[in-house]
Amino acid sequence: MSLRDLLKGFSALSWLTPKVCRPLPLVFFQFREVLKANNQALELIADMGEKLSGDYLFDLRYVESTVEEMIAAMLRAITAINTLTQYRCVALNEIFAPMEARVRAILNKRDDRDGPPLLWLSEVETRHWPLVGGKAAHLSELLHNPKVRVPEGFVITTRLFHDLLDLNGIRPEFDRFEQMLSDHLPDEERLDELRCLLRENVLRAEPPPGFLDMLAEYLQRLAAGGEAPLFLAVRSSAQEEDMDFSFAGQFHSELQVPPQAEAVYFAYRQVAASLFGAKAILYRRQVFPEGGTMSIAACCQRMIPAQASGIIYSVDPMEPGSQRIVVVGALGQGQAVVEGQVPTDFFRISKTEPQRIVERVIAAKHEALLPTGGVDGGLALEAVPNGQVEAPCLDEQTLLELAGVAIHLETFFKRPQDIEWTVDPQGVLYILQSRPLLITESTREKPLLSEKLEGYELISSDAGRVAQQGIGAGPAYRVETLADLKNFPEGAVLISHRDSSQFVQVMQRAAAIITEVGTPASHMATLCRELRVPCLVGVPDILARIVPGEEITVDAEDRRIYRGRVVELLTYQATTTMDLHMAPEFRMLRRILREVSRLNLVDPLMQEFRAEGCKTFHDVLRFIHETAVLELVELGRDDRCLPGGLARRLDLPIQAGILAIDIGGGIAPDAPPDQIPFSAITSIPFRAILQGMLFPGAWHQETMPVSFKYMMHSMMTTPQDTLSGQYTGHNIAIISETYVNLCFRFGYHFNIVDAFCHDVERDNHIYFRFLGGATDIAKRSRRATLIATILEAFDFSVRTRGDLVIARTGNLIQSEMERTLDILGRLIGFTRQLDVQMTDDQAVARYAEAFLMGDYGVVNDNR
Amino acid sequence: MSETNTRLLVVDDEPIVGKRLKQVFGKIGFEIETYTDSSAALAAMAAKSFDIVITDLKMEGIDGIEVLKRVRVMNPETRVIIITGYASADTAELAEQQGVFAFLAKPFRLDELKQVIQRAIEAPRVKE
Numbered sequence: 009m010s011l012r013d014l015l016k017g018f019s020a021l022s023w024l025t026p027k028v029c030r031p032l033p034l035v036f037f038q039f040r041e042v043l044k045a046n047n048q049a050l051e052l053i054a055d056m057g058e059k060l061s062g063d064y065l066f067d068l069r070y071v072e073s074t075v076e077e078m079i080a081a082m083l084r085a086i087t088a089i090n091t092l093t094q095y096r097c098v099a100l101n102e103i104f105a106p107m108e109a110r111v112r113a114i115l116n117k118r119d120d121r122d123g124p125p126l127l128w129l130s131e132v133e134t135r136h137w138p139l140v141g142g143k144a145a146h147l148s149e150l151l152h153n154p155k156v157r158v159p160e161g162f163v164i165t166t167r168l169f170h171d172l173l174d175l176n177g178i179r180p181e182f183d184r185f186e187q188m189l190s191d192h193l194p195d196e197e198r199l200d201e202l203r204c205l206l207r208e209n210v211l212r213a214e215p216p217p218g219f220l221d222m223l224a225e226y227l228q229r230l231a232a233g234g235e236a237p238l239f240l241a242v243r244s245s246a247q248e249e250d251m252d253f254s255f256a257g258q259f260h261s262e263l264q265v266p267p268q269a270e271a272v273y274f275a276y277r278q279v280a281a282s283l284f285g286a287k288a289i290l291y292r293r294q295v296f297p298e299g300g301t302m303s304i305a306a307c308c309q310r311m312i313p314a315q316a317s318g319i320i321y322s323v324d325p326m327e328p329g330s331q332r333i334v335v336v337g338a339l340g341q342g343q344a345v346v347e348g349q350v351p352t353d354f355f356r357i358s359k360t361e362p363q364r365i366v367e368r369v370i371a372a373k374h375e376a377l378l379p380t381g382g383v384d385g386g387l388a389l390e391a392v393p394n395g396q397v398e399a400p401c402l403d404e405q406t407l408l409e410l411a412g413v414a415i416h417l418e419t420f421f422k423r424p425q426d427i428e429w430t431v432d433p434q435g436v437l438y439i440l441q442s443r444p445l446l447i448t449e450s451t452r453e454k455p456l457l458s459e460k461l462e463g464y465e466l467i468s469s470d471a472g473r474v475a476q477q478g479i480g481a482g483p484a485y486r487v488e489t490l491a492d493l494k495n496f497p498e499g500a501v502l503i504s505h506r507d508s509s510q511f512v513q514v515m516q517r518a519a520a521i522i523t524e525v526g527t528p529a530s531h532m533a534t535l536c537r538e539l540r541v542p543c544l545v546g547v548p549d550i551l552a553r554i555v556p557g558e559e560i561t562v563d564a565e566d567r568r569i570y571r572g573r574v575v576e577l578l579t580y581q582a583t584t585t586m587d588l589h590m591a592p593e594f595r596m597l598r599r600i601l602r603e604v605s606r607l608n609l610v611d612p613l614m615q616e617f618r619a620e621g622c623k624t625f626h627d628v629l630r631f632i633h634e635t636a637v638l639e640l641v642e643l644g645r646d647d648r649c650l651p652g653g654l655a656r657r658l659d660l661p662i663q664a665g666i667l668a669i670d671i672g673g674g675i676a677p678d679a680p681p682d683q684i685p686f687s688a689i690t691s692i693p694f695r696a697i698l699q700g701m702l703f704p705g706a707w708h709q710e711t712m713p714v715s716f717k718y719m720m721h722s723m724m725t726t727p728q729d730t731l732s733g734q735y736t737g738h739n740i741a742i743i744s745e746t747y748v749n750l751c752f753r754f755g756y757h758f759n760i761v762d763a764f765c766h767d768v769e770r771d772n773h774i775y776f777r778f779l780g781g782a783t784d785i786a787k788r789s790r791r792a793t794l795i796a797t798i799l800e801a802f803d804f805s806v807r808t809r810g811d812l813v814i815a816r817t818g819n820l821i822q823s824e825m826e827r828t829l830d831i832l833g834r835l836i837g838f839t840r841q842l843d844v845q846m847t848d849d850q851a852v853a854r855y856a857e858a859f860l861m862g863d864y865g866v867v868n869d870n871r
Numbered sequence: 872m873s874e875t876n877t878r879l880l881v882v883d884d885e886p887i888v889g890k891r892l893k894q895v896f897g898k899i900g901f902e903i904e905t906y907t908d909s910s911a912a913l914a915a916m917a918a919k920s921f922d923i924v925i926t927d928l929k930m931e932g933i934d935g936i937e938v939l940k941r942v943r944v945m946n947p948e949t950r951v952i953i954i955t956g957y958a959s960a961d962t963a964e965l966a967e968q969q970g971v972f973a974f975l976a977k978p979f980r981l982d983e984l985k986q987v988i989q990r991a992i993e994a995p996r997v998k999e
Binding site for chain 1 (some may be wrong): 885886887888891892895898899900918954956966978979982984
């Protein structure tokens with residue numbers, strides 16, 4: 009009995025369940041249908057995302073019609089994947105339904121009504137933003153930021169606000185009031201009557217049954233999680249607050265609230281009623297002259313016993329171009345600072361490294377806002393002991409720490425920030441709030457901007473496309489491999505040859521991003537818009553013109569890149585870009601895109617990559633695409649499903665023994681029926697792989713000496729992988745003009761390359777899988793590590809487990825795809841029998857180095 | 872582009888349009904006035920001449936075609952660009968007949984508008 013027969017017999021055991029085989033061209037057709045529907049949806053998402061870049065003018069009608077088209081495309085994509093997978097993805101329908109409902113709620117402006125009445129700040133996700141309001145949304149983002157400490161707490165959401173309106177019969181008046189606000193010239197007297205009525209009714213509103221018990225539970229948990237005594241700060245968090253408009257001081261806050269449910273609910277009603285305060289309504293009508301609905305949530309956080317508190321501006325509002333930070337502070341609680349009740353210390357700190365205090369004006373601080381000390385809470389102004397009156401409220405070290413946080417938050421939120429801080433008696437710094445800093449500059453200076461810019465050296469102009477509008481400056485940091493991201497400095501400009509969704513890791517630290525290739529429709533561009541990172545893509549040869557480390561300024565509005573720090577542009581940005589996002593069109597589109605375009609399932613090799621892990625439309629589409637790819641990967645694996653008659657042998661200069669099955673356009677029509685020469689291969693991805701395999705020296709013809717012991721070992725200890733027993737059969741390539749599924753069964757190991765490649769980069773993928781070998785597990789694992797190392801160097805996302813390697817890449821332009829597939833071809837040849845030589849761990853680095861240097865002959869040298 | 876001293880007037884009943892264009896064209900040195908009310912815009916045009924007028928099509932009161940007609944009468948040198956989310960072949964043809972310089976469908980890229988304006992600046996003037 010030959011070894012092959014032996015293996016066949018062995019493998020037959022795993023084939024107990026019969027499988028229905030579908031014709032290959034049908035499966036491939038269904039795959040293309042999935043891609044088509046997926047692309048329609050993705051293009052609409054990308055189109056909407058691009059509108060948000062600020063580079064377009066659009067209206068509400070556009071938003072409404074595009075959302076309808078997008079939902080229809082999503083449903084088509086879900087149907088298509090179910091056809092391809094023979095209804096293994098029916099769960100997607102149930103997963104998608106609530107997503108669709110949420111988007112429709114946004115269109116109908118009802119997205120602040122559904123959800124829990126209470127939410128822990130730490131559990132707030134982007135989809136909760138309309139429920140928790142702007143301030144709490146920002147705070148929840150900060151809570152996940154390891155560089156910032158935020159007092160813990162929870163949110164009484166807008167759901168409760170709407171419940172109060174409904175349960176207490178206030179809804180009709182509320183609706184009438186909102187309607188009047190959007191009228192062109194409302195009856196002012198009637199409007200004010202309604203306002204007062206609503207305010208009084210909210211102050212008297214009864215809570216929904218069970219709410220106070222639930223609130224008591226939250227308070228208990230909060231008390232249990234920290235030091236006694238617990239008091240709370242109950243602050244307003246209105247829908248638009250801190251997002252686009254400061255609403256600074258417009259709504260009510262209650263501080264030092266005792267931790268009883270009744271007391272917190274009482275404080276909450278005060279906060280909610282302030283939505284109908286006279287000055288808040290006045291302000292609202294000024295910033296939203298066109299009207300629009302608004303509701304209010306309240307953020308309930310643990311009070312920090314404050315040694316000192318105040319405000320820090322990441323940009324000096326008096327001199328926005330000066331590269332200085334301004335700090336004001338006083339002893340005790342910060343409420344006294346923001347309401348101007350006490351004199352404050354004033355500091356200016358230079359923003360450039362190393363930061364230092366350049367100015368300090370210390371006030372005589374005779375009073376501080378402090379807790380009264382009673383169980384009922386409350387704060388009062390109290391005398392400061394004599395020794396502390398003239399002393400600075402913060403020491404130098406804390407000031408510099410604070411400055412570091414301000415610089416970080418400015419990069420994090422991509423705008424100058426107005427930050428409320430407090431320091432506890434132990435000197436621990438807390439951030440209570442961070443919102444965009446509004447700076448007004450005299451408008452007379454603005455027309456001169458273009459003249460001022462003439463003094464700066466332009467590195468590039470009118471090149472590339474805007475992925476996200478904005479202006480950013482910082483030292484250029486070049487990213488060549490994903491490993492470079494680990495050391496990405498705070499506030500740097502990321503420059504790279506190609507774009508990658510992996511850049512998301514550093515986006516919140518990046519001032520801007522520039523790439524030489526890429527499109528505004530890529531995953532990276534979407535992420536840039538979401539995180540508002542100014543970004544230019546497709547700027548040719550820019551890497552050659554920028555020295556890493558040198559300061560550059562990116563104007564991703566007028567597509568210009570300047571050498572040096574263009575202070576005038578940064579000032580312009582700080583003083584003018586605020587109003588861009590205020591229009592109702594932008595606000596609605598942004599909310600919709602939050603539900604739609606964020607990508608949580610970034611890496612298909614991670615465990616969360618399941619249908620249940622999908623949170624957005626984009627996740628669903630990504631999941632569908634990867635599922636479709638895996639369905640294709642399966643195509644060539646089951647030998648018995650392959651139509652024997654269609655397989656044609658290749659006539660290659662190397663002994664690779666490949667049979668090709670052409671399902672459309674993969675082989676030239678005038679090719680011979682058998683023994684197909686390389687020149688007749690018209691499949692783009694297959695041709696690229698073969699080219700690599702045929703590269704001089706890459707394919708090793710000689711057989712490696714393998715002992716019988718190793719051979720038996722590899723047969724008897726097949727890894728815990730579904731591939732067990734499939735090492736036999738032919739080397740099969742299923743090909744079309746744009747597709748290849750290549751399965752190598754080299755006797756001892758199994759290797760799949762599945763690739764789709766054409767001129768739409770979004771469709772392109774490469775899936776690589778390698779398993780097994782003829783030697784012991786240590787050597788096989790070393791070869792797996794070697795392959796993984798090499799693939800990682802070529803930007804693959806890689807997972808290894810023992811001797812199994814799974815690697816993926818995609819979303820590359822056609823030429824990059826072909827280059828990568830060529831490399832894979834060489835790698836297949838290079839590592840084919842290399843496990844025999846992997847005698848020690850150093851061999852991994854040695855061979856990886858040799859391969860990357862193009863020294864393929866090293867395999868023969870070491871024999 | 873000889874932006875400096877090019878006088879631009881924008882009229883669109885959606886405030887976002889004027890605000891955006893003011894930001895974009897103000898930054899690169901245009902002299903720009905924006906209006907959400909077409910009769911106010913026409914009053915401004917009667918008071919001084921503009922090189923380029925950008926108008927929405929569908930507006931309450933005086934619509935874009937009417938703005939175009941009146942501008943052509945007031946100052947034939949002024950180039951008129953119509954922007955609209957409701958572009959139909961009929962209105963486009965009507966606008967052509969009335970001497971519109973360009974017709975742009977919303978949503979559009981600000982770069983596209985910049986290019987149209989660039990062409991408007993460079994286009995030879997009609998000698999009356």
